Amino acid sequence: MRTQVAIIGAGPAGLMLGHLLRAEGIDAVIVERASADYILGRIRAGVLERTTTDLMDRLGLGARMHAQGLPHDGFHLADGERLIRIDIGALTGRQVMVYGQTEVTRDLMDAAIDRGLEIIYQAANVALHDVDGNAPYLTYEKDGTIHRIDADFLCGCDGFHGPSRKMIPASVATAYEKVYPFGWLGILADVPPCNHELIYANHDRGFALASMRSETRSRYYIQVPLDERVEDWPDDRLWDELAIRLGPEAASHMTRGPALEKSIAPLRSFVFEPMRHGRLMLAGDSAHIVPPTGAKGLNLAMSDVHYLSEAIIGYFHRNDREAIAGYSDKALARVWKSERFSWQLTKLMHRFPDGDAFDRRMQVADLDYIASSVAAQTTIAENYVGLPL
Numbered sequence: 303m304r305t306q307v308a309i310i311g312a313g314p315a316g317l318m319l320g321h322l323l324r325a326e327g328i329d330a331v332i333v334e335r336a337s338a339d340y341i342l343g344r345i346r347a348g349v350l351e352r353t354t355t356d357l358m359d360r361l362g363l364g365a366r367m368h369a370q371g372l373p374h375d376g377f378h379l380a381d382g383e384r385l386i387r388i389d390i391g392a393l394t395g396r397q398v399m400v401y402g403q404t405e406v407t408r409d410l411m412d413a414a415i416d417r418g419l420e421i422i423y424q425a426a427n428v429a430l431h432d433v434d435g436n437a438p439y440l441t442y443e444k445d446g447t448i449h450r451i452d453a454d455f456l457c458g459c460d461g462f463h464g465p466s467r468k469m470i471p472a473s474v475a476t477a478y479e480k481v482y483p484f485g486w487l488g489i490l491a492d493v494p495p496c497n498h499e500l501i502y503a504n505h506d507r508g509f510a511l512a513s514m515r516s517e518t519r520s521r522y523y524i525q526v527p528l529d530e531r532v533e534d535w536p537d538d539r540l541w542d543e544l545a546i547r548l549g550p551e552a553a554s555h556m557t558r559g560p561a562l563e564k565s566i567a568p569l570r571s572f573v574f575e576p577m578r579h580g581r582l583m584l585a586g587d588s589a590h591i592v593p594p595t596g597a598k599g600l601n602l603a604m605s606d607v608h609y610l611s612e613a614i615i616g617y618f619h620r621n622d623r624e625a626i627a628g629y630s631d632k633a634l635a636r637v638w639k640s641e642r643f644s645w646q647l648t649k650l651m652h653r654f655p656d657g658d659a660f661d662r663r664m665q666v667a668d669l670d671y672i673a674s675s676v677a678a679q680t681t682i683a684e685n686y687v688g689l690p691l
């Protein structure tokens with residue numbers, strides 16, 4: 303098979319990239335290791351920046367998101383008894399949208415066939431070849447046969463563990479990484495949220511987050527040590543811990559229910575430079591990871607593919623080779639700003655096992671300043687709602 307752009311990975315990055323290219327008449331094929339059901343069963347992001355919702359709208363795929371998603375004007379930072387509301391609506395004139403990654407993915411998957419975007423699911427042993435020559439291609443196995451796709455460009459949208467990033471030689475690359483000494487244990491349950499907005503809580507026993515997917519489905523997280531096991535957290539223990547960490551006011555509105563999903567995710571900051579090598583471009587989690595505290599991972603994947611689609615469209619429609627060459631720097635400039643925000647919010651809201659009394663005083667001073675300064679709240683709000691593309 304021959305196509306213009308072969309995309310590895312049908313997560314949000316790969317699917318959105320495929321659609322943005324198809325909307326400009328560029329041929330694209332997505333090769334995905336998992337099945338569609340498996341991808342739709344992964345519970346991940348919940349908060350969309352305006353930049354992300356604008357991309358869905360531009361493609362004409364925002365109808366269900368606007369009907370079912372929850373626009374939010376603000377969120378809370380809690381520290382002990384104190385609740386600081388960040389009024390993102392008043393401070394930035396914009397909102398975020400609470401609409402699950404699962405739903406975004408479903409909307410993009412459902413529209414693929416109609417728009418001529420082919421997705422090959424359950425492709426095993428995907429391998430990239432000749433990425434620094436003029437005729438790159440990939441191979442994969444399906445139904446006992448080896449298939450080959452020749453393309454002008456290969457786009458690695460295959461997440462943190464995919465094969466694409468490994469094709470960029472160490473001699474030209476730099477990886478920056480910070481691994482945090484804790485993870486997030488998440489629970490999804492069909493119960494109404496305890497607050498109509500998100501609450502990020504810094505408690506003596508560790509961080510907690512009250513989030514949601516809809517008015518009847520809640521998503522909560524707690525900070526746990528890295529060696530914690532999900533089996534050690536039966537539902538009752540987890541609800542008890544959430545009630546303590548989120549504080550009496552939130553706890554009094556918290557409805558308990560059986561877990562639909564429960565899992566632990568490690569926290570990491572990671573950036574891989576450059577995001578292009580020859581005719582291979584990386585986008586989304588394949589090139590960078592942020593800790594989930596800032597709700598930036600999915601949104602960064604979307605801004606990457608916005609820049610990447612513009613570069614590829616420039617190449618095919620205007621023979622603009624510079625755009626391809628400039629993709630990495632352009633994407634990384636926004637990536638690093640989101641990395642900074644996610645890292646700062648993580649440091650502000652979590653208890654670090656090696657943290658001392660001074661570190662804690664710094665958190666309290668920071669939160670005091672945020673509580674009293676419109677400038678500080680504006681900084682948080684404009685980062686949370688999403689920096690301009």
Ligand code: RFL
Nearest residue numbers: 311313314315335347348460461586587597598599600601
């Ligand atoms: P994905 O979603 O990981 O998709 C990559 C796809 O590539 C496929 N793949 C392969 N395909 C073919 N061959 C191979 N060898 C392959 N290897 C892998 C995989 O099967 C998969 O389908 O990456 P993408 O598209 O870059 O999207 C990134 C986002 O998924 C991620 O950044 C967010 O989920 C992060 N995140 C959040 N982001 C936000 O913007 N807001 C949030 O509120 C938010 N909350 C979260 C999160 C991530 C979490 N976890 C579990 C990591 C909360 C959590 C708990």
Ligand code: PHB
Nearest residue numbers: 348513521594595596597
């Ligand atoms: C979520 O609802 O899953 C969620 C919300 C906000 C975050 C991270 C995760 O910062």
